[in-house]
Amino acid sequence: MADLTTAADRRAARTRWLLLAPALVILVFAASGPLLITLVYSFLTPGDYGGVEWQFSWSAWFNVFMERDIFEDTLGFSDAHLSIFWRSVKLSLMTTVLCLFFGFPTAYFIATRPKKQRDLWMLLIIIPFWTNLLIRTFAVVELIRNEGTVNTVLIALGIVDEPIQMLFTEFSILVGMVYVYLPLMVLPLYASMERLDFSLVEAGYDLYASRFQVLRRVILPLVKPGVIAGSILVFVPSLGAYVTPRVMGGGNQLMIGNLIELQFGQGRNWPLGAALSITLLAIVMVALMAYVRTAGDEDPRHG
Secondary structure, eight states: OHHHHHHHHHHHHHHHHHHHHHHHHHHIIIIIHHHHHHHHHTTSEEOBTBSEESOOOSHHHHHHHEEEOTTTOOEEEOHHHHHHHHHHHHHHHHHHHHHHHHHHHHHHHHHTSOHHHHHHHHHHHHGGGGSOHHHHHHHHHHHHSTTSHHHHHHHHTTSOSSOOOOTTSHHHHHHHHHHHHHHHHHHHHHHHHHTOOHHHHHHHHHTTOOHHHHIIIIIHHHTHHHHHHHHHHHHHHHHTOOHHHHHHHTTSSOOHHHHHHHHHTTTOOHHHHHHHHHHHHHHHHHHHHHHHHHHHHSOOOOO
């Protein structure tokens, strides 16, 4: 009987592997393959008119963070690259925090509505995904440009005498990314809150806990998986964002994605673009591991 059970388990395992085979093949060739090519390109020599020459070189990785003065032949940090990396990480973290700040009460509001109304509210959250990202970004541009809606209203109310320069700044990029990625925060938060047993919230109030104590010691520990998932879904794409910083920053406020595109395009330095791409991937992996480990090590205490 044991032999029959073992044989059945083996057949079931083989069946599962066969079912997984198409997805594994796609992952290997569509994800791991291009990543491997990018890694190889980062150790090659740039071609004269783009592309690469098949000669091993460390110059691309050296130029990610360092640069050599063309006049004095001295080494120093690449201030331009470091400032772009810092701007990208800073704006991505700020986008994640603001999306959490606005997305948490939004998800809580929807989760506490009557069941028949939740679908309508979620539809309103999902509707922006029906529109192209570029169109949504230009919509924000129309709001905050010098002759846009915001400045027109402020001048009409007499709050300011002349338009406030908001476009082509880090502020405009932050506004654009929060608008674009906010639904990605609301959806996982709502999925966690929808399963939340609100009788625990009522029990917290019955034990004379304040609203803040109920939020911190009851609600947040229970919806922490949604917070982690939403933060990851917002942080990862915002760190490598290209369209929003390009349109809202006007080429003056580059982020990592714009710098990578610049190397593969006008810069014609494919190895450096490949090295920057791998560096971006490493930053994302380190940030995610640190965030998940920090969130997982917290000791959730219920009120």
